[in-house]
Amino acid sequence: MHFTKRLIGLMTGSVLLAGMAASAAQAQDDPVKIGMITTLSGGGSSLGIDIRDGFMLAVNANDGKLGGKDVDVLIEDDSRRPDKANQIADKFIQRDEVDILTGIVWSNLALAVVPKAVRDGVFYVSPNAGPSELAGRMCHENYFNVAYQNDNQHEAMGEGFNAEGFESAFLLAPNYPAGRDAIAGFKRFYEGEIAGEIFTQLGQQDYAAEIAAIRASDADSVFIFLPGGMGIAFVKQYDQAQLGLPLRGPGFSFSQDVLPAMGEAALGARNAAQWSPDLDNPANQEFVAAFEQAYGRLPSVYASQAYDAAHLIGSALEQASPDDADAFRAALEEADFDSVRGDFEFGSNHHPIQDFYLREVVEVDGVYTNRIDRKVFDDHQDAYVDECSM
Amino acid sequence: MSAALIIEQVLNGFQLGVMLFLMAAGLTLAFGVMGLINLAHGSLYMTGAFVCAWVANATGSFWTGLALGLLASAAAGAIIEILVMRRLYDRDHLDQVLATFSLILIFAEGAHWLFGSRPLYLNIPDLLDGAIALPGGGGYPVYRLAVIGVGLVVAIGLFLLITRTRLGMRIRAGESDREMIGALGVNIRTLYTLVFALGAMLAGLAGVLVGASQSVQVGMGEPVLILAFVVIVIGGIGSIKGALVASVLVGLVDTLGRAFAPSLLALALPVQAAASVGASVASILIYLLMAVVLAFRPQGLFPTHG
Numbered sequence: 001m002h003f004t005k006r007l008i009g010l011m012t013g014s015v016l017l018a019g020m021a022a023s024a025a026q027a028q029d030d031p032v033k034i035g036m037i038t039t040l041s042g043g044g045s046s047l048g049i050d051i052r053d054g055f056m057l058a059v060n061a062n063d064g065k066l067g068g069k070d071v072d073v074l075i076e077d078d079s080r081r082p083d084k085a086n087q088i089a090d091k092f093i094q095r096d097e098v099d100i101l102t103g104i105v106w107s108n109l110a111l112a113v114v115p116k117a118v119r120d121g122v123f124y125v126s127p128n129a130g131p132s133e134l135a136g137r138m139c140h141e142n143y144f145n146v147a148y149q150n151d152n153q154h155e156a157m158g159e160g161f162n163a164e165g166f167e168s169a170f171l172l173a174p175n176y177p178a179g180r181d182a183i184a185g186f187k188r189f190y191e192g193e194i195a196g197e198i199f200t201q202l203g204q205q206d207y208a209a210e211i212a213a214i215r216a217s218d219a220d221s222v223f224i225f226l227p228g229g230m231g232i233a234f235v236k237q238y239d240q241a242q243l244g245l246p247l248r249g250p251g252f253s254f255s256q257d258v259l260p261a262m263g264e265a266a267l268g269a270r271n272a273a274q275w276s277p278d279l280d281n282p283a284n285q286e287f288v289a290a291f292e293q294a295y296g297r298l299p300s301v302y303a304s305q306a307y308d309a310a311h312l313i314g315s316a317l318e319q320a321s322p323d324d325a326d327a328f329r330a331a332l333e334e335a336d337f338d339s340v341r342g343d344f345e346f347g348s349n350h351h352p353i354q355d356f357y358l359r360e361v362v363e364v365d366g367v368y369t370n371r372i373d374r375k376v377f378d379d380h381q382d383a384y385v386d387e388c389s390m
Numbered sequence: 391m392s393a394a395l396i397i398e399q400v401l402n403g404f405q406l407g408v409m410l411f412l413m414a415a416g417l418t419l420a421f422g423v424m425g426l427i428n429l430a431h432g433s434l435y436m437t438g439a440f441v442c443a444w445v446a447n448a449t450g451s452f453w454t455g456l457a458l459g460l461l462a463s464a465a466a467g468a469i470i471e472i473l474v475m476r477r478l479y480d481r482d483h484l485d486q487v488l489a490t491f492s493l494i495l496i497f498a499e500g501a502h503w504l505f506g507s508r509p510l511y512l513n514i515p516d517l518l519d520g521a522i523a524l525p526g527g528g529g530y531p532v533y534r535l536a537v538i539g540v541g542l543v544v545a546i547g548l549f550l551l552i553t554r555t556r557l558g559m560r561i562r563a564g565e566s567d568r569e570m571i572g573a574l575g576v577n578i579r580t581l582y583t584l585v586f587a588l589g590a591m592l593a594g595l596a597g598v599l600v601g602a603s604q605s606v607q608v609g610m611g612e613p614v615l616i617l618a619f620v621v622i623v624i625g626g627i628g629s630i631k632g633a634l635v636a637s638v639l640v641g642l643v644d645t646l647g648r649a650f651a652p653s654l655l656a657l658a659l660p661v662q663a664a665a666s667v668g669a670s671v672a673s674i675l676i677y678l679l680m681a682v683v684l685a686f687r688p689q690g691l692f693p694t695h696g
Contacts (some may be wrong), residue, residue, distance in 0.1 A: 042498065043609040046507045175669040197661075198652065199669035203613050205604040208402035208534065209649040216395045232509055232605035240514065240531040240603060242521050261509035261605060 031070035032317060035092030036103035037085050037113065040077035044228055046257040047105045047302050048077070051127050053295055054303030055102070058310035061290065066310060067317030074098065080105075082112035089113045093120050099322035100125060102309055105302070107131040107150060107178060118142040123322060123332070125313060127306040132181065135351050136387030142325075144332055144350045146312050147305040148274055149382030150178060151185030153250035156272035156356035157223060158189030159376045161248065163358070164270075167192040170219035170245075172210060174230065175199035182225035182250065188383065195219035200226075205233045211241045224249045232261045239265035246270070251370075254361055256300035259368040266361045266368060274352070275304045275341050276359045276372045283338040298369055304340050311337040343379070349388035353381045394524055399649040400642065405534045407641025408541025412596035413618040414625070414633040415548060416589020422628025422694055423564045423585050426475060427483050429490040431593055431618065432611025433497035438463040438594025439601030439610065440505055443512035452515035452602070459598045460591050467590020471583050479582075494612070501608045509607035512598075537599050544592065545634050552630060561585060565628060565694065617644075620676055624683045626690030635691060640676050647675040 036055065039048030052075060059066060059073060074096055078085035085104065092098045100123045104110045110129035117124055118140040126134075126145040134140075135149045161169055169192060173179035179199060187194075196217045198210050214222060222245050226234050231253045238247060251273025259266055277288050277298055287307055291299040299307075315337035320327035335346050347353050356377040359370035413435060420426045442459030446452050470493060478486045514533045521529030552558035560581055563571040572578045597611070604610075621640050625632025652668025659667060683691060 041502065043607070045502070045608075046509070049507050175666065175673070180666070197665045199665055200648075201669070201673045205600070205610070205613065206402075206406055206645075208405065209399055209645045212395055212398045212402065213649060215398075216392065229509060229605040229607045229610065232607070233603070236513065236605070237531075237603055240519070240521070240533055242529060242531075257508055261511045261607070263511050263513055265513070 031072040032066070032100070032322060033096060033098040034071055034073045034100045034102060034313065035089070035096065035098035036073055036075045037078050037088045037092070037101065037109075038075070038103035039080045039105050040075075042079050044080055044105065047128070047228075047300075048103070050257060050300045050303040051103055051105060051306040054291070054299060054306035055127065055310045057287075057291055057294055057303075058307050058314070060294075062314070066314035067319075069317045069321075071313075071317075075103075078104070078109060080109070082109050085109040085113050086116075089117050093117060093122055098122065100313060102127055102313075103306075104129050110134065114143055115140070121325065123325075123328070125309050125332075127309040128302055130351065130382075132382075132384050135349050135382050136384035137389075139349045139388035139390050141329060141350075141390060144312070144346070146309045146352065148354075149351050149384060151181055151188070152274070152356065152380065152382060153252065153272050154182045154185030154225065155189050155383075156274075156358075156376050156380065157248060157250055158186040159356075160270065160272050160358045161186075161190050161192060161221065161223070163374065163376060164221075164246075166221035166246070168195040168218060168220045169193070170195045170214050170217055170222045171197045171224075172214075172222065172234070173199060173225040174202040174204070176202045179225060185383075186223055186225075200230075202230075204230060207234045207237050210234075211238060211243065214245070215241070215243055219245060221246045221248060224253055227252045228258065232258050235262045235269070236265045251275075251301050251359065254359070254370065255302070256298050256369060257302070259361060259370075263368065264363070267363060269361045270373060271359050271361070271370070272356055272376060273301050273359055273370075274354050274356050275301050276357055276370050278371050279340065279342060279357075281338075281340070281342045284340040284342075287340045298367065308337070308339050308341070308344070311339070347381050347385050349382070349385045349390060351382050351385070353379050356380050395649075397524055398530060399646055401530060401534065401538070402649075403642035403645035404638060405538050405541075405641070406645055407638035408538055408545070409596055409600060409637075410614070410617055410621050410641055411541055411545060411634050411637035412592045412599075413614055414621040414637055415544075415630060416586075416592045417618050418622040418625065418628055418630065418633045419561070419585055419589050421622065423561055424475070424479055424582055426478060427486045427490065428475070429487060429615065430470065430493035430497065431589070432615035433494050434463045434467055434590040434593040435597035435600075435611040435614060436497065436501060436608070437466045438591075438597035439512065439606045440501055440510060440597075441594075442598040443510035443601060443606045444505060446512055447510070452513075455512070456598050460594050463594025463597065464587045464591035467593075468583055468587040471586040475586060476579070476582070498608050507608070509605050512601050512606045514602045531603075533603060537603075540595075540599065544595070548630055557581075557584070617676070620680050622690075624680050624690055626692040626694060628694040629690070629692040632690055632692030640679065643679050644672075644676050647672040651675070 038051050076088045102125045105128050107129040114124050123142050128147050130145045130149040173182045247269045249271050251271045254271040316331035319331040322328045345353050358373045360373045362371050417431050420428050438459040441462040442455035445458045446455030518533040518536050520532050524530050621636045625636030651672045652664050655668045656664035
């Protein structure tokens with residue numbers, strides 16, 4: 001009797017112990033799951049592909065580890081559709097139980113996915129989209145933007161116009177929220193006159209009417225925010241029309257993903273961004289060389305942001321596990337990683353405080369790319385930080 | 391608002407119009423002759439541009455690219471006619487929409503797969519680079535004038551083909567009575583393939599001409615396709631003459647709307663609001679035009695019988 005009791009006690013104890021050991025082992029070996037929702041097909045997919053490639057470059061360089069921990073990156077294509085992005089997010093959170101989400105390119109998709117995901121206790125690290133809502137009144141402790149607030153490049157360009165001494169700017173942007181924000185961001189810092197302002201149709205390809213209007217105005221400079229194919233079409237037609245006015249825009253308009261298609265028509269165009277392939281710091285030199293070697297092309301600003309996103313996550317994983325949300329959040333806030341942008345820190349709304357540069361499109365060994373002309377902002381912070389009560 | 395600006399904008403409108411005509415001609419022929427709604431017409435446009443850009447980059451010659459681009463889009467047209475469209479002639483329009491929509495997806499992913507996701511580089515040929523002076527000051531790109539010229543030549547050529555040749559006679563006969571022309575011994579299958587390939591080649595030509603001055607990228611065909619549908623509805627489905635008139639009408643209304651709506655509105659509204667409202671008004675003008683035309687002429691401007 002006594003013996004039997006002891007035996008049962010031993011058995012239960014060892015089973016319990018074994019169970020505990022097993023779960024401990026699991027916690028040790030279970031990789032951190034990162035869900036990447038990005039645009040890999042259809043219009044604008046070159047941005048999503050650069051984000052995926054930039055992120056995976058950082059992961060693969062460390063044998064599938066970030067911050068010394070194994071990571072499992074799940075990648076799905078949102079086709080630039082908010083509903084699809086939402087579905088993928090639900091699946092990642094509920095079925096795959098991811099710890100961290102990242103990858104979204106477009107602001108309207110981010111607004112559809114992020115607020116719900118962070119409420120579910122998942123961390124979201126944005127490698128691109130930075131809508132003003134998420135920087136301001138809808139900011140959240142689990143949301144981190146490693147790229148920029150959307151207005152920043154336009155603000156830097158406005159300051160760049162002042163620095164270059166332009167006094168009469170013609171402004172062109174598509175008629176949708178990001179386009180109107182671009183114009184507002186530009187005007188926040190630009191001090192000269194506005195020679196004209198046109199909102200074009202989203203996706204417009206023929207800019208003859210707008211170019212004629214620019215010619216008829218008394219502008220001394222042109223600011224365009226026309227991402228993707230719209231910018232390619234405009235820049236070529238602008239070059240063909242031989243207006244001779246300096247062409248300027250945010251970094252998106254002259255990013256590495258569109259420069260080859262613009263060709264020499266883009267030469268000399270200046271644009272503002274927080275990163276450039278020739279930024280002189282060891283992390284950036286390593287990144288640009290590794291990216292070129294891995295993929296056979298120059299990285300775009302989007303790839304640089306995703307690479308930083310991966311390293312930011314790595315720096316936090318080194319200190320804490322996402323299961324310990326408070327410790328992990330504190331580690332993310334420190335932003336203790338070598339950014340390819342050099343100086344990098346988070347403001348109180350989890351958006352970057354960083355430098356902005358005026359870049360110029362040049363041809364180097366037959367490849368069109370950007371080179372830094374001058375710095376326009378030192379430690380620039382977004383305009384919405386005060387609206388965030390965090 | 392100077393006379394030079396107005397002349398320039400009218401030319402721009404014409405240029406957009408003849409471009410649309412190249413797209414609309416193939417669509418309206420396919421509908422008129424075969425009763426087919428072809429949503430994949432924009433994919434043939436994209437095919438022409440992609441092949442031209444790829445060949446031009448490989449060989450350094452725009453003209454070789456142009457020739458092969460036209461050939462490729464005509465061949466792609468013939469192949470999808472034989473493999474897919476043929477099975478759809480007797481089905482209702484909804485089946486055709488579904489099948490040709492799937493072709494859009496196949497072409498888009500195929501282009502990704504073959505050419506990569508980044509837009510391709512294609513510039514205008516050196517011969518047509520530059521601008522010529524307009525009366526009243528200002529230059530106008532030679533390339534845009536050349537596009538207008540090409541469009542007009544194609545329009546005249548199509549008109550002669552349809553009214554003066556045996557092939558054109560058969561196309562017209564096919565429009566009026568399919569069974570009868572088949573019964574008379576004309577090989578209707580070959581005729582359909584030919585008509586479809588011809589339409590595809592014109593779409594490819596539009597793609598090359600537009601691609602050289604705009605951008606060559608996946609999905610470039612769909613916005614143009616919507617405009618082309620507006621054109622054939624306004625012009626009268628199946629009518630080449632209608633397509634030409636409606637193309638130029640749509641091109642002019644769209645361009646002049648974009649050019650002058652904001653400044654006209656600025657007479658009544660603050661400048662800021664006028665810019666934003668003007669952009670919205672300009673983008674709906676062609677649909678308003680379509681609504682007005684349909685209200686008075688439900689069959690379009692130049693209805694074909696039946």
